[in-house]
Amino acid sequence: MEFNQLLPLLLEGIKETLYMTVLSTVFSYLLGIPVGVILFITDKNGVWECKPINMILGIIVNLARSIPFIILLVAILPFTKAVVGTTIGSNATIVPLVVAAAPFIARMVQSSLKEVDAGVIEAALAMGSSPLQIIWNVLLPEARPSLMIGCTIAITTILGYSAMAGFVGGGGLGAIAVNYGYYRYQTNIMFITVALLVIIVQIFQEIGMKLANKTDKRIKNS
């Protein structure tokens, strides 16, 4: 393929990949943060301890996390169609990506919250904070650096998953790699897309870690 044909194709792929990754991450966090918070506060000695809720939610999260993404992608096709009206393209990929990433993110959020010093939560309780105030004013802000590192991990994982969706008619760089590299044996195009994916992951990783460290007040920035 000529370079002037390849370039718009790759640019379109990058655009679609970023679109899927960013939107999926946003939606996954909209689901994952509340679930992670509930998992944390309903746990033993949490500020809103409730064993049944914790157990049921924990089982659902583990169940969803056990299903291999490529299987999940196909299994929920009817659901995907019901939500976005189609089963191919970038929008159709976002649905399974969110379904797969949200439980994973919920666990990461939970583990970030666990890092918050129990003494600080106790102090906040002693000052008369309600559970909601503790979540909003203590847990989430105090766990912010760890949450940001988690987000960096999540976004790069979702990017990897999004490439997998290329096999079932999803868009983006993954689809290009599959369609040209795998089905048409154009390995050079496959290499280029893989290289691009590596670069994108690298950029996300660097920016994420830098931001996390920069906003962490426990680190002395002199």
Added chain:
Amino acid sequence: MIRIENVSKAFQTSKDKIKAVSHINLTIEDGSIFGIIGLSGAGKSTLVRCINLLERPTKGKIFLNNIELTALPPKQLRKEREKIGMIFQQFNLLEQRNAIRNVCYPLEIAGVSKKEAMIKAEKLLKLVGLEDRMNNYPSQLSGGQKQRVAIARALATDPQVLLCDEATSALDPNTTRSILDLLKSINESMGVTIVVITHEMKVVEQICNQVAVLDQGCVVETGEVKDIFLSPKSRIAQELILPKNKGIASLQGKRIVRLAFDGQSSFEPVIANLVLKCQTMVNILGASTEDVGGKAFGQMLLQLPDDELAIARVKNYLDSIGINYEESDVNGI
């Protein structure tokens, strides 16, 4: 006034029930500095957490100004908690907030506007001597400074009571002194009742008026600090006051007098005068004294000669200069 009525707290572990505190009855008067002392594991921290219901007692009632805290629904309890400030051994500051915003936190959750909260926080940080550290984050502050921020934060909602859970145990002796001085001045100027949990007799000596001695979850002795310090009755109180009495066990039967300094002038050479005036030799067996603003605090163990007349002279002299003492057999201590 805080009233603790027949409070017990047991923890359920997978194997058995552990009684942390049992059948505690205490009354803490308004404006006092009340010490709760005991060895580690005696249940002090559990008891203080029962006062603001961070730990809910298994049995018994807690009253603050005749309001029964143990009977309040969560929302009202939270409102009452604003009247009880608390500071901790590990300070427990919000690490991602700077000093002034830490002090603002209790005001924010109490619904005070941000602007008002900032004004009040600034005033409080000035009170604790940190006006030049307001924008520093906890990681940039020393232990003593962190505890000062914690004190300012605990005072933000104008509490009537300040609970101090081993507040000076993580600090060096000089910093401990300055934090205790700060607590005392807060007690005097603002009339805040202070409850101090500690395992160090020094802390009690230095700032408390009343003390309860805790051992294995029970109050074994309570009263004025002066009285308990002078003649500790329970074994555990004796141990806390004289922790290093093992070395003098060989002096059994010898005449030992324990002098207690509670605010006499540091500049007066008491022992030298005693020797000169009474014309007798004394042997200093041990001493733990400190100078607090020109006043002597602490105690000294003297061995007197086996001569009744000399002993009478010594006692007479001590009486005349107003130093409290207690004659004791070493085996009694």
